[in-house]
Amino acid sequence: MTESQANDVLVSFRGVQKSYDGENLIVKDLNLDIRKGEFLTLLGPSGSGKTTSLMMLAGFETPTAGDILLGGRSLNRLPPHKRDIGMVFQNYALFPHMTVAENLAFPLSVRGMSRTDSKERVKRALSMVQLDDFRNRYPGQLSGGQQQRVALARALVFEPQLVLMDEPLGALDKQLREHMQMEIKHLHQRLGVTVVYVTHDQGEALTMSDRVAVFHEGQIQQIADPRSLYEEPHNTFVANFIGENNRLNGRLVSQDGDRCVVSLERGEQVEALAVNVGQQGAPVTLSIRPERVRLNGSSETCRNRFSGRVAEFIYLGDHVRVRLEVCGKSDFFVKQPIAELDSALAVGDVVPIGWQIEHVRALDPLLEGH
Template sequence: MDGQTNTAGAGEVLVSFRGVQKSYDGESLIVKDLNLDIRKGEFLTLLGPSGSGKTTSLMMLAGFETPTAGEIRLAGRSLNNVPPHKRDIGMVFQNYALFPHMTVAENLAFPLSVRGMGKADIAERVKRALAMVQLEALGGRYPAQMSGGQQQRVALARALVFEPQLVLMDEPLGALDKQLREHMQMEIKHLHERLGVTVVYVTHDQGEALTMSDRVAVFHQGEIQQIADPRTLYEEPRNGFVAGFIGENNRLHGRLLEQDGERCVVGLARGERVSALAVKVGRVGEPVSLSIRPERVRINGRSHDCPNRFSGRVAEFIYLGDHVRIRLEVAGQNDFFLKQPVSELDPSLTVGDVVPIGWQVEHARALDPLAASQ
């Protein structure tokens, strides 16, 4: 196992999980068999629903949880018996965890003073950290005198002030409103780009993961289902769970009729046939699910050159400002969506219209049916 590293090359791997398991009751595994390499300088997000094992994996790396089995290495040394405060890891939590009785500057100085740094060096580092998060004027304030966004900035600065080689963030923006959350996403992303520090970020928000990350590891039931850059994850999901969890996704259920290498034909319940990419399929005759992204579905004249063509009955329009989602009844299912920019919408289209729709073979992915129904 130790010889397995990712394509970044052994010299660039900062953290490696090898055969890591975690159980709280000795029976069920929260983390099943985690083998993961985290590259130096990357922004890696652990993404998944509640209970998927992502936070437990982060807490084992931080040292707040102990693996039941396996080993975690940081910069080549085993962390299994290293206490949290000796791991050279910065942490940012959702609840900020600032000391209320200390000023902002004192909060930032704390991790430096416990490391035995001199007063002049501490003052210089604190000043730099405040400038980094654009809070130079607020060093004398107490946390209670600041907004949630400002407090989260202080928490971020405190995690970075001692220049750790690794920063862990556990749902750090969960308590912020949408607009501030989106603003902070970009702030953290730009800070990461400027500093080059390695970040491991936990969230259940797939939009946040796609926006911020170099790579995303999708967790489900204690295992990584897929790890890839955001575009690959969205465009090329490896199984039904990833397809359903990342972005919007139409699912059609059918059976595998034939397979020829990377392509296959799937038969739907009412006899329709769909040509698709065979991504994760069993044998001919076995059930599969089809994944088609709503923005890849073509309507009316735009569907004419599509090899997969159907008719759909318009059931509902959902306006979302810059684009519109159209819900259709297709192949006996009433929850099939297509997404169009408002500028391309046919103004004469109304509920009840039966229209031709279609999609290209490469935009239909034949996947496992089990995960698709979860």
């Protein structure tokens, strides 16, 4: 890391571990730098260590080993209220007996701010989340989306350098959740505050983040911008967890630089990008995104060509997922925009399919149970 990048780092996890029973590590040797002003999402299935990492940063959990630094200072002995960190939870955690304005003023009074300054800050925070007219209402008189906005304003009202959000939109319905995703993203862009966001929803992570850290079994599997994560997964777990993914199992026949040949279980051969492979003869999982598979005539230019039997059409409005039987697998999916779908295609048809070498990644073998 260059010196200017080092100066840009707001939070550092250094060799951080967390165990509740002294044996099993929920977080294993976490090393992570979070840059000033970035929107970083910790993404992973439940139990992967993402929330525990966030709670250690907030001060609600203590690391078993390692160090967490904020602005170059160790947080290990600093209580939560002295960390200059705003928090937004899924359950809002608003005080039901206080009005919206009082809820927002609370973190300011705890910090000893004068009433005049406090009033001004509350007013600013309310207009930031477009709730100026709701200052005298109680949380019980607000909808879920409005309560979430109040929780957001309360986390931002004392102008912290860092805001942590733990599944903040989990309780909202799909449409409202998508609306709030954009609101939070735009607020972040306007304020330039650093946000660390926890979710298990990969669509949310891809939509909102500058970078995403994918957690699995207490470790970061990959950290990258959303596009790289989706298009260039480093291992099979990331390929499966982010977006839809076709998997074909085989063995490595040969490797030449970043290209390789893989033999599938029934003997078919596939040319692929060698991303994460072992020795010749070692098992490999091939990863191909459904939207990268070409059907019928458009498959003619592809290096990898096979035939597939159409098993099912799944209509999704703007696109159709076609389930095919390919290379002995009954759940191989192709994603087709409605405008490109051949209306004559029917269940039972056997069609040529193909994909380019750069769209198939040879990765580590998929372990049973994952």
